[in-house]
Amino acid sequence: TGTTTNDNFRFFGLGGSNEVGRSCHVIRYKGKTVMLDAGVHPAYRGMASLPFYDEIDLSTIDVLLISHFHLDHAASLPYVMQKTNFKGRVFMTHPTKAIYRWLLKDFVRVTSLSNNANSNIRTSNDDDNLYNDTDLVESFDRIETIDYHSTMDISGIKFTAYHAGHVLGAAMFQIEIAGLRILFTGDYSREVDRHLNSAEVPPFSTDVLIVESTFGTATHEPRITRERKLTSLIHNTVVKGGRVLLPVFALGRAQELLLILDEYWTQHSNDLGNGQVPIYYASNLARKCLNVFQTYINMMNDNIRKKFRDSKTNPFIFKNILYLKNIDDFQDFGPSVMLASPGMLQNGVSRDLLEKWCPEEKNLVLITGYSIEGTMAKFLMLQPDHIPSINNPDISVPRRCQVEEISFAAHVDFQENLDFIEQVGAGKIILVHGESNPMGRLKSALLSNFKNLKNTEKEVKVYNPRNCVLISLEFKGVKVAK
Numbered sequence: 001t002g003t004t005t006n007d008n009f010r011f012f013g014l015g016g017s018n019e020v021g022r023s024c025h026v027i028r029y030k031g032k033t034v035m036l037d038a039g040v041h042p043a044y045r046g047m048a049s050l051p052f053y054d055e056i057d058l059s060t061i062d063v064l065l066i067s068h069f070h071l072d073h074a075a076s077l078p079y080v081m082q083k084t085n086f087k088g089r090v091f092m093t094h095p096t097k098a099i100y101r102w103l104l105k106d107f108v109r110v111t112s113l114s115n116n117a118n119s120n121i122r123t124s125n126d127d128d129n130l131y132n133d134t135d136l137v138e139s140f141d142r143i144e145t146i147d148y149h150s151t152m153d154i155s156g157i158k159f160t161a162y163h164a165g166h167v168l169g170a171a172m173f174q175i176e177i178a179g180l181r182i183l184f185t186g187d188y189s190r191e192v193d194r195h196l197n198s199a200e201v202p203p204f205s206t207d208v209l210i211v212e213s214t215f216g217t218a219t220h221e222p223r224i225t226r227e228r229k230l231t232s233l234i235h236n237t238v239v240k241g242g243r244v245l246l247p248v249f250a251l252g253r254a255q256e257l258l259l260i261l262d263e264y265w266t267q268h269s270n271d272l273g274n275g276q277v278p279i280y281y282a283s284n285l286a287r288k289c290l291n292v293f294q295t296y297i298n299m300m301n302d303n304i305r306k307k308f309r310d311s312k313t314n315p316f317i318f319k320n321i322l323y324l325k326n327i328d329d330f331q332d333f334g335p336s337v338m339l340a341s342p343g344m345l346q347n348g349v350s351r352d353l354l355e356k357w358c359p360e361e362k363n364l365v366l367i368t369g370y371s372i373e374g375t376m377a378k379f380l381m382l383q384p385d386h387i388p389s390i391n392n393p394d395i396s397v398p399r400r401c402q403v404e405e406i407s408f409a410a411h412v413d414f415q416e417n418l419d420f421i422e423q424v425g426a427g428k429i430i431l432v433h434g435e436s437n438p439m440g441r442l443k444s445a446l447l448s449n450f451k452n453l454k455n456t457e458k459e460v461k462v463y464n465p466r467n468c469v470l471i472s473l474e475f476k477g478v479k480v481a482k
């Protein structure tokens with residue numbers, strides 16, 4: 001960074017700007033450089049799925065902070081640490097690190113499997129593998145952990161982790177460099193969940209807020225309504241003998257759905273319980289990660305900890321859920337409910353079951369996550385007559401099953417986002433993690449919300465940069481902390 005004489009705060013998005021996927025943002029101030037997240041884009045494969053790492057010199061990064069374990073925020077980290085000239089320090093929370101390990105091992109396995117499946121149309125199976133198991137293990141040992149509400153100081157870069165809701169281990173980071181405070185939300189949620197602490201507003205003021213805009217100006221239905229819709233759609237399908245496919249990301253939101261379904265099945269044991277309609281959770285990570293969820297119950301909300309204390313049993317030991325480590329063990333007779341990954345039906349178990357079940361009218365595919373542009377889950381929402389087969393794109397499979405979407409993605413909606421943004425009270429807001437249209441609408445709504453402050457010293461500026469477009473902000477009179 002020796003070439004710059006510029007004292008401005010600078011933001012440069014390498015991915016996840018005006019899109020959802022491959023999140024990676026670089027901030028620079030007074031000669032210090034912090035990278036926020038290192039994800040992949042789930043709609044692309046191999047090198048094409050990476051953030052635009054070539055656009056900067058990665059050896060200039062001092063600190064890299066990972067907000068949570070989702071692939072669009074963490075899956076290119078082993079690539080950055082093992083395959084580039086990056087030499088900074090990497091931090092994440094304990095649960096994020098614990099889950100990251102198994103998740104990325106699975107990511108390596110699934111990407112190499114799907115390469116093999118398509119080997120007839122590829123010159124080399126290794127082309128799309130960003131890294132292998134060895135890279136993963138070597139990178140793992142160099143990742144440092146941070147507790148919630150504790151502050152690290154790495155050569156003048158101070159940062160603190162706060163609860164973000166969303167998934168177990170998710171954090172917001174408030175970063176302080178030479179008196180300037182920046183808050184990065186990552187993905188966050190504010191509504192009361194069955195097991196997570198919702199996002200908190202840091203006790204210190206923020207100058208620059210970098211905030212997600214996934215749902216733009218959309219409004220979520222109340223949680224109770226969504227839960228009822230979910231359970232009644234599933235119930236109605238299985239009593240008619242249909243199969244229900246819930247494509248989920250292996251960990252995180254899947255656990256919340258399992259808590260809802262397990263409780264509902266217990267309440268309706270007459271016609272659903274005792275194996276009449278089995279619920280399967282197809283994940284070879286399920287067992288390993290159950291341990292993680294059990295271990296970190298002390299980091300969850302009062303609601304689930306109370307359950308844990310009162311019943312003296314772990315709420316993540318479900319009564320009505322069967323684990324399927326290998327889909328070959330699955331006997332597909334009669335109605336059933338299947339949670340399978342990946343969540344966007346790109347490949348793997350959920351895609352195979354989709355192709356098997358979608359020709360049948362009485363079956364239901366229920367999308368509960370956020371579907372990224374360019375993935376099968378997003379395409380399916382258009383109710384296409386046919387879908388391409390993953391193993392042979394020349395074959396198309398008729399789609400007659402019902403397709404529904406009920407979001408349990410745990411991102412803030414407009415009102416929740418606006419309330420949070422107002423409480424944080426930053427003068428500069430940089431929007432990330434949203435497709436162009438919802439992000440543009442959010443920007444307009446924010447500007448109109450803050451229009452009374454225009455041309456005063458409390459004026460709020462909102463930015464929605466594209467990838468690789470530099471934002472440079474001047475801060476006058478920021479007190480130097482030292």
Ligand SMILES: [Zn+2]
Nearest residue numbers: 068070166187
């Ligand atoms: Zn996420």
